[in-house]
Amino acid sequence: MSARDAILGRLKGIAPDAAQAAALLVAPERPAVDEAALEAEFLARLALPSVSASHDAIDSMADLPAAIRRYLDAQGEDRTLCLPPDPRLAYCDWSGFTLHDVAAPAEVAALAIARRGIAETGSLVFETGPAAPMLPNFLALHHIVLLATRDIAPYLEDAPLPGAQPRAHYWITGVSGTTDIEGTYVQGAHGPRFLHVILLRA
Amino acid sequence: MSGFDTRAAAALADPLLKTAVERTAGTAEAKRTLAVSAFPDFDAARTRAAAIKDHVIAHLGHYLEQFEANAIAAGAQVHWAATADEACRIVIDLCKASGAKTVARSKSMLGEEIGLPHALAEAGIGRIETDLAEHIIQLADERPSHIIWPAMHKTREQVSALFKAKHRTPHEEDSIAAMAESARRELRDRMLGADVGISGANFLIADSGAVCTVTNEGNAELSLVPPRVHIVTAGIEKIVPSMPHAVHMLRMLARSATGAALTQYTTFYTGPKRPSDPDGPEEMHIVLVDNGRTKMREEGLADMLRCIRCGACMNHCVVFRQIGGHAYGGTYPGPMGAVLTPALDGLAPNRDLVHACTLNGKCQEVCPVRIPLPTLLRGWREKSWREGLEPTSMRMGLGLWAWVARRPALYRLVTRLALRAMRLMGRRGWIETLPLAGGWTRHRAMPRPAASSFMAQYRKERRP
Numbered sequence: 139m140s141a142r143d144a145i146l147g148r149l150k151g152i153a154p155d156a157a158q159a160a161a162l163l164v165a166p167e168r169p170a171v172d173e174a175a176l177e178a179e180f181l182a183r184l185a186l187p188s189v190s191a192s193h194d195a196i197d198s199m200a201d202l203p204a205a206i207r208r209y210l211d212a213q214g215e216d217r218t219l220c221l222p223p224d225p226r227l228a229y230c231d232w233s234g235f236t237l238h239d240v241a242a243p244a245e246v247a248a249l250a251i252a253r254r255g256i257a258e259t260g261s262l263v264f265e266t267g268p269a270a271p272m273l274p275n276f277l278a279l280h281h282i283v284l285l286a287t288r289d290i291a292p293y294l295e296d297a298p299l300p301g302a303q304p305r306a307h308y309w310i311t312g313v314s315g316t317t318d319i320e321g322t323y324v325q326g327a328h329g330p331r332f333l334h335v336i337l338l339r340a
Numbered sequence: 341m342s343g344f345d346t347r348a349a350a351a352l353a354d355p356l357l358k359t360a361v362e363r364t365a366g367t368a369e370a371k372r373t374l375a376v377s378a379f380p381d382f383d384a385a386r387t388r389a390a391a392i393k394d395h396v397i398a399h400l401g402h403y404l405e406q407f408e409a410n411a412i413a414a415g416a417q418v419h420w421a422a423t424a425d426e427a428c429r430i431v432i433d434l435c436k437a438s439g440a441k442t443v444a445r446s447k448s449m450l451g452e453e454i455g456l457p458h459a460l461a462e463a464g465i466g467r468i469e470t471d472l473a474e475h476i477i478q479l480a481d482e483r484p485s486h487i488i489w490p491a492m493h494k495t496r497e498q499v500s501a502l503f504k505a506k507h508r509t510p511h512e513e514d515s516i517a518a519m520a521e522s523a524r525r526e527l528r529d530r531m532l533g534a535d536v537g538i539s540g541a542n543f544l545i546a547d548s549g550a551v552c553t554v555t556n557e558g559n560a561e562l563s564l565v566p567p568r569v570h571i572v573t574a575g576i577e578k579i580v581p582s583m584p585h586a587v588h589m590l591r592m593l594a595r596s597a598t599g600a601a602l603t604q605y606t607t608f609y610t611g612p613k614r615p616s617d618p619d620g621p622e623e624m625h626i627v628l629v630d631n632g633r634t635k636m637r638e639e640g641l642a643d644m645l646r647c648i649r650c651g652a653c654m655n656h657c658v659v660f661r662q663i664g665g666h667a668y669g670g671t672y673p674g675p676m677g678a679v680l681t682p683a684l685d686g687l688a689p690n691r692d693l694v695h696a697c698t699l700n701g702k703c704q705e706v707c708p709v710r711i712p713l714p715t716l717l718r719g720w721r722e723k724s725w726r727e728g729l730e731p732t733s734m735r736m737g738l739g740l741w742a743w744v745a746r747r748p749a750l751y752r753l754v755t756r757l758a759l760r761a762m763r764l765m766g767r768r769g770w771i772e773t774l775p776l777a778g779g780w781t782r783h784r785a786m787p788r789p790a791a792s793s794f795m796a797q798y799r800k801e802r803r804p
Contacts, residue, residue, distance in 0.1 A: 141630070142420035145576065148634040149401030159581040162392050166588055167385035169378075169601070188600050223618070239618075243532055259602045271618035276561045294587045294602070303414065303548050305620050306565075308607040314558040315604055316520055318473035318489060320360065320496050321367035324520045327472055328527065329558030329605070 171257045171292040177337070180290045183260025184335060189312035190325065191260070191333035198340050203230050205336045206282060210247060213280060213332070220248040220278060224269040227251075241274035248278035253299055255290040255335075261311040262335070263297045265304040272306055281310070281330035286338045343669060344692035351663040356495050361664045364492045368655045371599025372706070379595060389592045390710040393646035396579050397637060403546040403579045404628065410549030414611030416624040421454075427573055427629045428459035431538065434571055434625055435465050440535035444563035446553065447471035448540025449487050449649055450575050450629060453671045453684065456538070468530050470559040472523050479506045485665030487672060488597050488651040493664045528562075537564035537621065541574035542593065542648070543586045544626075550610040551626060552586055554593070554603040561607060570609070570621040576628050577645040583608070589648060592708035596650035636683050644679050644716060646709040653703035653713060659696050668693060675703035675713045682720055691729045694720035755793050762789050 139147075171179050184191045194205050210217055218236040221227055227249075241248055250270070254263035262283050266272050275281055291297070297309060314329030325331050351357055376382045396403055408418045421427035435443060443465055445451065457478075460467045469478040473491035477484060479502050484490030491499070496516055503519055504510045507526045511518035539560055543552040551572050553560045564570050580586045594600045613620030636644060654660040654674025665673030670681035670690065678693040687694075694717050703713045724730055744751050765771045766788030774781045790797070 140420065141422040141426060144422050145420055145628070145630045145634060146401050146404065148638065149404065151399060151401055153402045154395065154399040154581075159395060159585070162388065162395060163584050163588070166388065166584075167379070167381045168591065170380065183601075243529055261602060261606075266614075266617055266620065268616040268618070272561065273565050273619045276558045276565070294590070295584050297587075298583050303550065303610045305611060305614050305617055306607055306609050307550070308561070308605065309602070310605060311602045312604045315556050316472045317364075317367070317556070317598065318471070318476070318491055319494075319499050319516045319519060321364035321489065321492075322496075322516045324517045326524070327520055327557035327559070328470065328524055328531075328562055 166295070168293060169258055173292050176257045176290045176292060177287050179257035179292075180255050180260060183257065186260065189260045189333075191312060191335050193335040193337060195337040195339055197338075199226060199230060199338065202227075202284065202336065202338075203232055203235065206247075206249065207234065209282065209334050209336075210280070215246055215280065218246060219282075220245050220274045222250060222270055222274070224251055239271075241271075241277045243277065245274060245278040247280040247282060248274035249282045249284065250275050252283050252285040252335075253289065254297060255285045256292075256294055256297060256309070257290055258293045259309075259311050261294070261297070261309040263299070264308050264310065265299060266306040267304055272308070275310065276314075276329045278330055279326070280332045280334065281313070282334045282336065283310075284336050284338060286340070342692050343689070344667065344696065347667040347669060348663045348696070351667040356498070357493055357664050358662065360493050360495045360498075361661060363495075364486075364489050365655045365661055368488075368598065368651070372596060372652060372655070373599075375595040375599040375601070379591075382595075385588070385592060386708055386710050389589060389648075389708055390646055392580065392585050392588060393577075393648075393709050394642075396581065397577065397642050397645050400576065400579065400637070403581060404576055406546040407544050407549055407579055408628075410547065411551075411611065411626055412549070414549045416549065416611045416626055419625060419627045421627055421629045421631070424454035424629070424631045427454045427627055427631065428456055430627050431456060431571055431573060432459055432463045432465070434569065435460070435463070435536050438536060438569045438623070440465055440569070442466035442468060442530075442534045443536040443538050444468045444470050444531050444534035444567065445474070446537070446539040446555065446560035446563045447474045447490065448538070448573060449484075449671065450540045450573050451538065452484060453575075454573065454629060454631060456573065468527065468534055468563075470527060470531050470557075470563045471555070472520060472557060472559075475523055475527060476502065479503075483666065484671075485673060486651060486654060487649050487676075493666060531559070531562050532566050534563065534567050536569045536571060537567040538571045538573065539564055541572050541578050541626075543580050543589060544574055544578045545583055545586055545608065546579055547582045548608075548610055550583075550608040552590075552606065552608050554590065554606050556598070556600075556604045558605050561605060564609070564621070565619055568621055569623045569625070570612070572609075572624070572626045573629055574626065576630055576633050577647075593648050593650050596648075596652040596706065596708040632684050640719065641679070641683055641716065643711050644676070644683070646711055647676055647680075648709060649676075650708055652706040652708065653711075656702045656706045658698060658700065658702070663696075668696070675717070676711070679711075679713060679716045679720065687720060687724060687727070688729055691724050694724060752793075752795070756796075759789050759791070759793060763791065
């Protein structure tokens, strides 16, 4: 008998009623979010020490390169950027930037477009796809994220996106950190040490 | 002395261990308290979390089959292992089939439970532990002492010395930030060059076939995206019906473990790289491991299968805080370890563990899935008694007491004599040595008892 049959053989039982599983999710306990002020709620969570992301805001996609320039200049970094192959970015004027689309092992800055922002936790929701590689978002020292304010949702339950499940669906809530030495919190463990969110208010 | 006694004595004698454990567990306790008080009705949320897990465990076969079908549909390959050895063999065969020389591992307690580090070493496959704490203990050639902070037993001074001895370009400044930076330098290129990435799973999502991992360091993603093959080893109890169920469990897990609202990185992997994806592994394998879990479900330990490995029980345990995790001897320390280890490795060699508990109930109070740990420990104690595993002195002592207790007149006489003797011994108000209880009085004195027993006084007072 295979291990599969042996294990499942011992776990035989009646199939659960789907309503029973759904009933477990009625009115879940969760932090209160003011749904009338999602942007403010989201930004308040972003600023928490546990998330420690900075932010900026722009009114149109055309303003994106200038916002990134402002950030990199303020950080004292070169205007070198790992850019995902997203068609929406092709219309921006990237003059003055050195761009590439494959992240280096010691990548300084990478841009990504978040699919959602979650006000409850200040999380950014990403999904992999042809125009959305995953690795640059973990290799870069500065992770720069574009998020449209209309994509901010109240709760983590709102994170799943419609359509087919991508290879990876992931939430980023702050910078890479560790408390592995004496419980002391240190930022920039293996991944990004800085997270900068650019809100697109259009 | 038993193995546990020896290890506990060594732990108590270690001048640095208590400092190290206290620094991390103390911080974790304080942060959890803050997080729980800021959460609306954490107690109701615990009840819900327990109900979700109970529902899954009651219908485990159904959800496993659903998960398997969805994972396969997404392109993953699903393997089943009844035992730890079987699980290791599957992983090693997969590594060999892909020609792997090195694997990057993202911290997984199940990997420790099945002995994967040892199996990889035996197969001559290089292992890169990517979680900072696991990296520390790999360099020190030690075992994890906590399920969330495996290097909890090490002070910053010890870590600093270790990195200076082993890293290629170690830190100069002696700060924790500089040490973390040293590990980042040491691990980044090695992680990216691994042939296979191995992870555990915090949750398996039945209705999508997704595997969820959580980390604060981002090491899981850096270990699992670049290699050609991703292997997941997961206990069969990690299933939840859907992502919203996982959301509730994630809220509980992060707050209970580190006091955060959520971990920094929460990723749901569904199958391997799609043809048009720019990155990701070409193969994804999921090894579903039983290793005693179906037996636990059948033999009265189903409650323990609710465990989500947050570590809150050990952070709040008075015994763990004194002796740290290594003294427990198994993969899992603290209260949850004292319940799990006898189930995984047998009761006879672990009889002492189920007694290493004051039954103060703190673990149960903080458990996010309401596992009745003290009750389960008492269950093991009773089993140990029934199976004759308790030492002769204990059996004879209790036997003698039971014999006397069934003879009230004799019991009263013995009590009276004992009280008289104890009052003689405690003439100065305290009893400093007591026959047969030297271990107890070595560290504290016992108060002198009252002149007569409670029952004697009660009878006297009741008379008009």
